[in-house]
Amino acid sequence: MNRIIGVEALDVRFPTSRERDGSDALNPEPDYSAAYVTVRTSTGEEGHGLAFTVGRGNDVQVAAVRALAPLVTGLPVEATLADLGGFSRRLTGDGQLRWLGPEKGAIHMAAAAIVNAMWDLYGRRVGKPVWQLLSELSPEELVALVDFRYLRDALTPAEALEILRRAEPGRAERRRHLLDHGYPAYTTTPGWLGYDDEKLVRLCEEAVAEGFTQIKLKVGADPADDLRRLRLARQAVGPDVRIAIDANQAWGVGQAIERMEPLQEFAPYWIEEPTSPDDILGHARIRAAVAPVKVATGEHCHNQVMFKQLLQAGAIDVLQLDASRVAGVTENVAILLLAAKFGVPVCPHAGGVGLCEMVQHLAMFDFVAVSGSTEDRVIEYVDHLHEHFTVPVRVERGRYTAPSVPGLGAQMHPASAADHLYPDGPVWARQPATA
Numbered sequence: 111m112n113r114i115i116g117v118e119a120l121d122v123r124f125p126t127s128r129e130r131d132g133s134d135a136l137n138p139e140p141d142y143s144a145a146y147v148t149v150r151t152s153t154g155e156e157g158h159g160l161a162f163t164v165g166r167g168n169d170v171q172v173a174a175v176r177a178l179a180p181l182v183t184g185l186p187v188e189a190t191l192a193d194l195g196g197f198s199r200r201l202t203g204d205g206q207l208r209w210l211g212p213e214k215g216a217i218h219m220a221a222a223a224i225v226n227a228m229w230d231l232y233g234r235r236v237g238k239p240v241w242q243l244l245s246e247l248s249p250e251e252l253v254a255l256v257d258f259r260y261l262r263d264a265l266t267p268a269e270a271l272e273i274l275r276r277a278e279p280g281r282a283e284r285r286r287h288l289l290d291h292g293y294p295a296y297t298t299t300p301g302w303l304g305y306d307d308e309k310l311v312r313l314c315e316e317a318v319a320e321g322f323t324q325i326k327l328k329v330g331a332d333p334a335d336d337l338r339r340l341r342l343a344r345q346a347v348g349p350d351v352r353i354a355i356d357a358n359q360a361w362g363v364g365q366a367i368e369r370m371e372p373l374q375e376f377a378p379y380w381i382e383e384p385t386s387p388d389d390i391l392g393h394a395r396i397r398a399a400v401a402p403v404k405v406a407t408g409e410h411c412h413n414q415v416m417f418k419q420l421l422q423a424g425a426i427d428v429l430q431l432d433a434s435r436v437a438g439v440t441e442n443v444a445i446l447l448l449a450a451k452f453g454v455p456v457c458p459h460a461g462g463v464g465l466c467e468m469v470q471h472l473a474m475f476d477f478v479a480v481s482g483s484t485e486d487r488v489i490e491y492v493d494h495l496h497e498h499f500t501v502p503v504r505v506e507r508g509r510y511t512a513p514s515v516p517g518l519g520a521q522m523h524p525a526s527a528a529d530h531l532y533p534d535g536p537v538w539a540r541q542p543a544t545a
Protein backbone atom coordinates (compact mmCIF):
# COMPACT_ATOMS: atom_id res chain seq x y z
CA MET A 111 0.00 0.00 0.00
CA ASN A 112 1.23 3.48 -0.92
CA ARG A 113 1.73 5.49 2.28
CA ILE A 114 3.05 8.87 3.32
CA ILE A 115 6.58 8.23 4.54
CA GLY A 116 7.77 11.71 5.42
CA VAL A 117 6.98 15.39 5.90
CA GLU A 118 10.03 17.62 5.39
CA ALA A 119 10.03 21.26 6.50
CA LEU A 120 12.81 23.68 5.51
CA ASP A 121 13.50 27.21 6.77
CA VAL A 122 13.87 29.16 3.51
CA ARG A 123 14.38 32.93 3.64
CA PHE A 124 14.98 35.59 1.01
CA PRO A 125 16.81 38.84 1.92
CA THR A 126 14.13 41.19 0.57
CA SER A 127 14.81 43.69 3.38
CA ARG A 128 17.95 44.85 1.61
CA GLU A 129 15.94 46.60 -1.11
CA ARG A 130 12.96 47.34 1.18
CA ASP A 131 10.79 45.05 -0.95
CA GLY A 132 7.67 44.17 1.03
CA SER A 133 8.05 47.12 3.43
CA ASP A 134 4.97 48.56 5.11
CA ALA A 135 3.97 50.54 8.18
CA LEU A 136 4.46 47.68 10.67
CA ASN A 137 6.99 45.60 8.73
CA PRO A 138 9.71 48.05 7.64
CA GLU A 139 12.36 45.43 6.81
CA PRO A 140 10.77 42.04 6.08
CA ASP A 141 12.72 39.09 4.73
CA TYR A 142 10.17 37.09 2.75
CA SER A 143 10.37 33.54 4.05
CA ALA A 144 8.70 30.16 3.84
CA ALA A 145 8.36 27.11 5.98
CA TYR A 146 8.71 24.99 2.85
CA VAL A 147 7.05 21.58 3.08
CA THR A 148 7.49 18.43 1.02
CA VAL A 149 5.24 15.42 1.62
CA ARG A 150 6.73 12.16 0.29
CA THR A 151 5.07 8.82 -0.38
CA SER A 152 6.43 5.28 -0.46
CA THR A 153 6.10 5.17 -4.26
CA GLY A 154 8.24 8.28 -4.73
CA GLU A 155 5.50 10.85 -5.22
CA GLU A 156 5.81 14.34 -3.75
CA GLY A 157 3.55 17.22 -2.84
CA HIS A 158 4.75 20.73 -1.98
CA GLY A 159 3.31 23.50 0.17
CA LEU A 160 4.48 26.38 2.33
CA ALA A 161 3.55 28.79 5.07
CA PHE A 162 4.65 32.38 4.42
CA THR A 163 6.42 34.46 7.08
CA VAL A 164 8.63 37.56 7.01
CA GLY A 165 11.92 36.44 8.57
CA ARG A 166 12.47 35.87 12.28
CA GLY A 167 9.88 33.39 13.45
CA ASN A 168 10.17 31.20 10.39
CA ASP A 169 12.06 28.75 12.59
CA VAL A 170 8.99 28.64 14.86
CA GLN A 171 6.82 27.98 11.82
CA VAL A 172 9.08 25.12 10.71
CA ALA A 173 8.91 23.65 14.22
CA ALA A 174 5.10 23.77 14.06
CA VAL A 175 5.11 21.80 10.80
CA ARG A 176 7.40 19.21 12.36
CA ALA A 177 5.08 18.96 15.37
CA LEU A 178 2.20 18.00 13.05
CA ALA A 179 4.25 15.58 10.93
CA PRO A 180 3.57 12.50 13.14
CA LEU A 181 -0.16 12.93 12.43
CA VAL A 182 0.59 12.52 8.72
CA THR A 183 3.40 10.00 8.43
CA GLY A 184 2.11 6.50 7.75
CA LEU A 185 -1.30 7.50 6.38
CA PRO A 186 -2.50 5.63 3.26
CA VAL A 187 -2.31 7.97 0.28
CA GLU A 188 -5.43 6.86 -1.58
CA ALA A 189 -7.74 7.03 1.43
CA THR A 190 -6.30 10.37 2.56
CA LEU A 191 -6.74 12.03 -0.82
CA ALA A 192 -10.29 10.67 -0.96
CA ASP A 193 -11.14 12.53 2.28
CA LEU A 194 -9.13 15.76 2.41
CA GLY A 195 -11.86 17.30 4.56
CA GLY A 196 -11.23 14.63 7.18
CA PHE A 197 -7.47 15.02 6.75
CA SER A 198 -7.71 18.75 7.44
CA ARG A 199 -9.80 18.13 10.55
CA ARG A 200 -7.21 15.58 11.71
CA LEU A 201 -4.52 18.27 11.64
CA THR A 202 -6.56 21.10 13.13
CA GLY A 203 -8.35 18.97 15.71
CA ASP A 204 -5.45 17.31 17.54
CA GLY A 205 -6.33 17.82 21.19
CA GLN A 206 -2.94 18.92 22.48
CA LEU A 207 -1.68 20.94 19.52
CA ARG A 208 -5.10 22.55 19.06
CA TRP A 209 -4.63 24.09 22.49
CA LEU A 210 -2.02 26.41 20.99
CA GLY A 211 -4.70 27.99 18.78
CA PRO A 212 -7.30 26.78 18.58
CA GLU A 213 -7.33 27.00 14.79
CA LYS A 214 -5.08 30.03 14.60
CA GLY A 215 -1.44 31.03 14.63
CA ALA A 216 1.65 28.99 13.81
CA ILE A 217 -0.02 25.60 14.26
CA HIS A 218 -2.90 26.50 11.94
CA MET A 219 -0.47 27.86 9.33
CA ALA A 220 1.54 24.66 9.64
CA ALA A 221 -1.63 22.74 8.89
CA ALA A 222 -2.08 24.97 5.84
CA ALA A 223 1.37 24.12 4.52
CA ILE A 224 0.73 20.38 4.87
CA VAL A 225 -2.85 20.51 3.56
CA ASN A 226 -1.68 22.48 0.54
CA ALA A 227 1.08 19.96 -0.06
CA MET A 228 -1.54 17.22 -0.13
CA TRP A 229 -3.64 19.15 -2.66
CA ASP A 230 -0.50 19.61 -4.73
CA LEU A 231 0.10 15.86 -4.56
CA TYR A 232 -3.53 15.24 -5.55
CA GLY A 233 -3.25 17.52 -8.57
CA ARG A 234 -0.03 15.87 -9.68
CA ARG A 235 -1.57 12.41 -9.36
CA VAL A 236 -4.55 13.23 -11.55
CA GLY A 237 -2.57 15.43 -13.95
CA LYS A 238 -4.51 18.66 -13.30
CA PRO A 239 -3.82 22.10 -11.85
CA VAL A 240 -5.65 22.43 -8.55
CA TRP A 241 -8.05 25.12 -9.82
CA GLN A 242 -9.26 22.66 -12.46
CA LEU A 243 -9.30 19.71 -10.06
CA LEU A 244 -11.48 21.63 -7.62
CA SER A 245 -13.80 23.00 -10.29
CA GLU A 246 -14.45 19.48 -11.60
CA LEU A 247 -15.47 18.06 -8.22
CA SER A 248 -19.18 17.59 -7.75
CA PRO A 249 -21.09 19.95 -5.45
CA GLU A 250 -21.47 17.05 -3.02
CA GLU A 251 -17.70 16.38 -3.01
CA LEU A 252 -16.96 20.06 -2.39
CA VAL A 253 -19.45 20.32 0.47
CA ALA A 254 -17.89 17.24 2.05
CA LEU A 255 -14.64 19.20 2.41
CA VAL A 256 -16.23 21.79 4.69
CA ASP A 257 -16.36 21.60 8.48
CA PHE A 258 -19.76 23.19 9.20
CA ARG A 259 -19.57 22.83 12.98
CA TYR A 260 -19.14 26.58 13.61
CA LEU A 261 -20.69 27.82 10.36
CA ARG A 262 -24.27 26.55 10.42
CA ASP A 263 -25.68 29.80 11.81
CA ALA A 264 -24.38 31.54 8.65
CA LEU A 265 -24.08 28.78 6.04
CA THR A 266 -25.72 25.35 6.08
CA PRO A 267 -24.69 22.38 3.95
CA ALA A 268 -27.94 22.74 2.01
CA GLU A 269 -27.17 26.40 1.24
CA ALA A 270 -23.64 25.50 0.15
CA LEU A 271 -25.02 22.82 -2.16
CA GLU A 272 -27.47 25.32 -3.63
CA ILE A 273 -24.66 27.80 -4.35
CA LEU A 274 -22.57 25.15 -6.09
CA ARG A 275 -25.46 23.61 -8.01
CA ARG A 276 -26.54 27.04 -9.23
CA ALA A 277 -23.05 27.60 -10.65
CA GLU A 278 -22.67 24.10 -12.09
CA PRO A 279 -24.34 24.59 -15.51
CA GLY A 280 -21.95 27.41 -16.45
CA ARG A 281 -18.71 25.72 -15.41
CA ALA A 282 -17.60 24.71 -18.92
CA GLU A 283 -18.25 28.14 -20.42
CA ARG A 284 -16.42 29.94 -17.60
CA ARG A 285 -13.51 27.55 -17.84
CA ARG A 286 -13.15 28.41 -21.54
CA HIS A 287 -13.35 32.10 -20.71
CA LEU A 288 -10.66 31.69 -18.05
CA LEU A 289 -8.34 29.84 -20.40
CA ASP A 290 -8.87 32.43 -23.15
CA HIS A 291 -8.77 35.61 -21.08
CA GLY A 292 -7.15 34.85 -17.73
CA TYR A 293 -8.15 36.39 -14.39
CA PRO A 294 -7.89 40.11 -13.48
CA ALA A 295 -4.90 41.15 -11.38
CA TYR A 296 -3.77 44.22 -9.50
CA THR A 297 -0.19 45.04 -8.56
CA THR A 298 1.32 46.03 -5.23
CA THR A 299 4.81 46.27 -6.75
CA PRO A 300 4.86 50.11 -6.93
CA GLY A 301 3.61 50.74 -3.43
CA TRP A 302 6.05 49.45 -0.82
CA LEU A 303 6.53 52.03 1.90
CA GLY A 304 10.32 51.95 1.76
CA TYR A 305 10.52 53.03 -1.88
CA ASP A 306 11.50 56.62 -2.65
CA ASP A 307 9.24 58.93 -4.66
CA GLU A 308 11.12 58.47 -7.91
CA LYS A 309 10.81 54.69 -7.74
CA LEU A 310 7.16 54.96 -6.76
CA VAL A 311 6.29 57.11 -9.78
CA ARG A 312 8.34 54.99 -12.19
CA LEU A 313 6.72 51.75 -11.04
CA CYS A 314 3.22 53.29 -11.15
CA GLU A 315 3.77 54.35 -14.76
CA GLU A 316 5.17 50.93 -15.64
CA ALA A 317 2.17 49.20 -14.07
CA VAL A 318 -0.24 51.18 -16.26
CA ALA A 319 1.87 50.47 -19.34
CA GLU A 320 1.76 46.75 -18.46
CA GLY A 321 -2.04 46.77 -18.48
CA PHE A 322 -2.92 46.91 -14.80
CA THR A 323 -6.11 48.81 -14.02
CA GLN A 324 -5.53 48.75 -10.25
CA ILE A 325 -2.46 49.34 -8.10
CA LYS A 326 -1.94 49.38 -4.34
CA LEU A 327 0.06 51.70 -2.09
CA LYS A 328 1.11 51.20 1.51
CA VAL A 329 0.08 53.90 3.98
CA GLY A 330 -0.02 54.27 7.75
CA ALA A 331 3.31 55.77 8.75
CA ASP A 332 3.69 59.56 8.43
CA PRO A 333 0.44 61.34 7.39
CA ALA A 334 2.29 63.84 5.20
CA ASP A 335 4.07 61.00 3.43
CA ASP A 336 0.75 59.27 2.78
CA LEU A 337 -0.68 62.41 1.18
CA ARG A 338 2.38 63.08 -0.93
CA ARG A 339 2.76 59.51 -2.15
CA LEU A 340 -0.91 59.14 -2.97
CA ARG A 341 -0.87 62.44 -4.86
CA LEU A 342 2.17 61.32 -6.88
CA ALA A 343 0.57 57.96 -7.63
CA ARG A 344 -2.70 59.52 -8.77
CA GLN A 345 -0.81 61.92 -11.05
CA ALA A 346 1.19 59.01 -12.47
CA VAL A 347 -1.74 56.66 -13.22
CA GLY A 348 -4.47 59.15 -14.08
CA PRO A 349 -8.10 59.24 -12.94
CA ASP A 350 -9.27 55.91 -14.37
CA VAL A 351 -6.90 53.49 -12.63
CA ARG A 352 -8.01 52.27 -9.22
CA ILE A 353 -5.64 52.92 -6.32
CA ALA A 354 -6.14 50.71 -3.29
CA ILE A 355 -4.33 51.59 -0.08
CA ASP A 356 -3.14 49.34 2.72
CA ALA A 357 -2.45 50.43 6.31
CA ASN A 358 -1.26 46.99 7.47
CA GLN A 359 -3.03 47.33 10.85
CA ALA A 360 -1.24 50.58 11.77
CA TRP A 361 -4.23 52.50 13.12
CA GLY A 362 -6.76 52.34 15.90
CA VAL A 363 -10.42 52.60 14.92
CA GLY A 364 -10.88 56.31 15.48
CA GLN A 365 -7.45 57.04 14.06
CA ALA A 366 -8.26 55.11 10.89
CA ILE A 367 -11.38 57.19 10.32
CA GLU A 368 -9.42 60.40 10.95
CA ARG A 369 -6.48 59.41 8.76
CA MET A 370 -8.71 58.43 5.86
CA GLU A 371 -10.45 61.80 5.62
CA PRO A 372 -7.69 63.77 3.82
CA LEU A 373 -6.90 60.79 1.55
CA GLN A 374 -10.44 60.79 0.11
CA GLU A 375 -9.33 63.56 -2.28
CA PHE A 376 -7.44 60.96 -4.32
CA ALA A 377 -10.36 58.51 -4.58
CA PRO A 378 -8.81 55.43 -2.99
CA TYR A 379 -10.71 52.31 -4.03
CA TRP A 380 -10.30 50.43 -0.77
CA ILE A 381 -8.54 50.76 2.56
CA GLU A 382 -6.98 47.44 3.55
CA GLU A 383 -6.33 46.33 7.11
CA PRO A 384 -7.13 49.76 8.59
CA THR A 385 -6.95 48.41 12.15
CA SER A 386 -6.36 45.20 14.11
CA PRO A 387 -7.35 42.24 11.94
CA ASP A 388 -9.18 40.77 14.94
CA ASP A 389 -11.43 43.80 15.47
CA ILE A 390 -14.63 42.87 13.67
CA LEU A 391 -16.77 45.64 15.16
CA GLY A 392 -13.98 48.15 14.55
CA HIS A 393 -13.96 47.26 10.87
CA ALA A 394 -17.73 47.71 10.75
CA ARG A 395 -17.45 51.17 12.30
CA ILE A 396 -14.69 52.19 9.91
CA ARG A 397 -16.66 50.90 6.95
CA ALA A 398 -19.65 53.05 7.87
CA ALA A 399 -17.46 56.12 8.31
CA VAL A 400 -15.22 55.99 5.23
CA ALA A 401 -17.75 55.05 2.52
CA PRO A 402 -17.66 55.17 -0.48
CA VAL A 403 -14.12 53.89 0.07
CA LYS A 404 -14.38 50.13 0.53
CA VAL A 405 -12.95 48.26 3.51
CA ALA A 406 -10.88 45.14 2.77
CA THR A 407 -9.24 42.64 5.09
CA GLY A 408 -8.46 38.95 5.50
CA GLU A 409 -4.77 38.20 5.03
CA HIS A 410 -4.36 37.90 8.82
CA CYS A 411 -7.82 36.46 9.47
CA HIS A 412 -7.26 33.35 11.56
CA ASN A 413 -9.94 31.03 10.27
CA GLN A 414 -13.34 30.57 8.66
CA VAL A 415 -15.14 31.59 11.88
CA MET A 416 -13.60 35.06 11.81
CA PHE A 417 -14.54 35.44 8.16
CA LYS A 418 -18.07 34.35 9.05
CA GLN A 419 -18.31 37.08 11.68
CA LEU A 420 -16.83 39.78 9.42
CA LEU A 421 -19.54 38.93 6.90
CA GLN A 422 -22.35 38.67 9.44
CA ALA A 423 -21.40 42.05 10.91
CA GLY A 424 -21.31 43.76 7.52
CA ALA A 425 -17.75 44.78 8.36
CA ILE A 426 -16.06 44.39 4.96
CA ASP A 427 -16.67 45.14 1.30
CA VAL A 428 -13.81 42.97 0.04
CA LEU A 429 -12.72 39.60 1.45
CA GLN A 430 -8.99 38.90 1.15
CA LEU A 431 -8.39 35.24 1.81
CA ASP A 432 -4.83 33.91 2.01
CA ALA A 433 -3.51 30.59 0.75
CA SER A 434 -1.54 29.73 3.89
CA ARG A 435 -2.96 31.75 6.82
CA VAL A 436 -6.03 29.54 7.29
CA ALA A 437 -5.78 25.76 6.93
CA GLY A 438 -5.02 25.72 3.23
CA VAL A 439 -7.14 24.89 0.22
CA THR A 440 -9.70 22.95 2.22
CA GLU A 441 -10.67 25.73 4.63
CA ASN A 442 -10.54 28.27 1.82
CA VAL A 443 -13.29 26.34 0.02
CA ALA A 444 -15.50 27.07 3.05
CA ILE A 445 -14.51 30.74 3.01
CA LEU A 446 -15.32 31.08 -0.69
CA LEU A 447 -18.74 29.59 -0.04
CA LEU A 448 -19.33 32.03 2.82
CA ALA A 449 -18.36 34.96 0.59
CA ALA A 450 -20.74 33.73 -2.12
CA LYS A 451 -23.57 33.39 0.42
CA PHE A 452 -23.09 37.02 1.55
CA GLY A 453 -22.39 38.40 -1.93
CA VAL A 454 -18.97 39.82 -1.02
CA PRO A 455 -16.24 39.73 -3.70
CA VAL A 456 -13.02 37.85 -2.96
CA CYS A 457 -9.72 39.55 -3.86
CA PRO A 458 -7.02 37.21 -2.54
CA HIS A 459 -3.91 38.35 -0.73
CA ALA A 460 -0.73 37.36 -2.53
CA GLY A 461 1.97 39.68 -1.20
CA GLY A 462 4.58 37.10 -0.26
CA VAL A 463 6.81 34.34 -1.52
CA GLY A 464 4.81 31.61 -3.27
CA LEU A 465 1.41 33.13 -2.50
CA CYS A 466 0.70 34.29 -6.06
CA GLU A 467 1.51 30.80 -7.28
CA MET A 468 -0.94 29.16 -4.88
CA VAL A 469 -3.77 31.64 -4.46
CA GLN A 470 -4.52 31.99 -8.17
CA HIS A 471 -5.96 28.47 -8.02
CA LEU A 472 -8.48 29.52 -5.35
CA ALA A 473 -9.70 32.58 -7.25
CA MET A 474 -9.99 30.66 -10.51
CA PHE A 475 -11.92 27.85 -8.82
CA ASP A 476 -14.22 30.47 -7.32
CA PHE A 477 -14.92 31.93 -10.77
CA VAL A 478 -15.55 28.60 -12.46
CA ALA A 479 -17.50 26.76 -9.77
CA VAL A 480 -18.65 29.04 -6.93
CA SER A 481 -19.36 32.74 -7.53
CA GLY A 482 -19.27 32.53 -11.32
CA SER A 483 -18.03 36.12 -11.51
CA THR A 484 -14.89 38.23 -11.84
CA GLU A 485 -16.76 41.52 -11.34
CA ASP A 486 -14.83 43.69 -8.86
CA ARG A 487 -12.55 40.72 -8.24
CA VAL A 488 -8.77 40.88 -8.68
CA ILE A 489 -5.85 38.78 -7.48
CA GLU A 490 -2.93 40.63 -5.93
CA TYR A 491 0.31 40.42 -7.88
CA VAL A 492 3.79 41.21 -6.59
CA ASP A 493 6.71 40.94 -8.97
CA HIS A 494 9.09 39.29 -6.50
CA LEU A 495 10.74 35.87 -6.24
CA HIS A 496 8.73 33.97 -8.85
CA GLU A 497 11.94 32.76 -10.47
CA HIS A 498 12.49 30.42 -7.52
CA PHE A 499 9.43 28.31 -8.37
CA THR A 500 9.23 25.54 -10.96
CA VAL A 501 5.89 26.86 -12.23
CA PRO A 502 5.98 30.65 -11.76
CA VAL A 503 2.88 32.73 -12.28
CA ARG A 504 2.30 34.32 -15.67
CA VAL A 505 0.67 37.75 -15.74
CA GLU A 506 0.02 39.28 -19.15
CA ARG A 507 -1.66 42.65 -19.75
CA GLY A 508 -2.76 42.83 -16.15
CA ARG A 509 -4.30 39.35 -16.00
CA TYR A 510 -3.21 36.03 -14.51
CA THR A 511 -2.89 33.30 -17.11
CA ALA A 512 -4.56 30.11 -15.92
CA PRO A 513 -1.87 27.55 -15.02
CA SER A 514 -1.94 24.27 -16.92
CA VAL A 515 0.76 22.34 -15.03
CA PRO A 516 -0.57 19.79 -12.52
CA GLY A 517 -0.50 20.73 -8.84
CA LEU A 518 -0.69 23.88 -6.75
CA GLY A 519 2.47 25.63 -7.95
CA ALA A 520 4.31 25.72 -4.62
CA GLN A 521 7.36 23.67 -5.63
CA MET A 522 10.65 25.55 -5.43
CA HIS A 523 13.68 24.81 -7.55
CA PRO A 524 15.91 22.63 -5.34
CA ALA A 525 18.84 24.99 -5.88
CA SER A 526 16.78 27.99 -4.78
CA ALA A 527 15.69 26.29 -1.58
CA ALA A 528 19.24 25.13 -0.85
CA ASP A 529 20.79 28.54 -1.54
CA HIS A 530 18.33 30.31 0.75
CA LEU A 531 18.28 27.88 3.68
CA TYR A 532 18.60 29.79 6.92
CA PRO A 533 21.10 30.26 8.49
CA ASP A 534 23.62 28.15 6.60
CA GLY A 535 22.63 28.51 2.94
CA PRO A 536 25.13 30.34 0.72
CA VAL A 537 23.00 33.51 0.50
CA TRP A 538 22.92 33.90 4.28
CA ALA A 539 26.48 32.71 4.84
CA ARG A 540 27.68 35.57 2.63
CA GLN A 541 25.41 38.25 4.12
CA PRO A 542 23.90 37.91 7.58
CA ALA A 543 20.26 38.85 8.00
CA THR A 544 19.42 42.51 8.55
CA ALA A 545 15.93 41.98 9.92
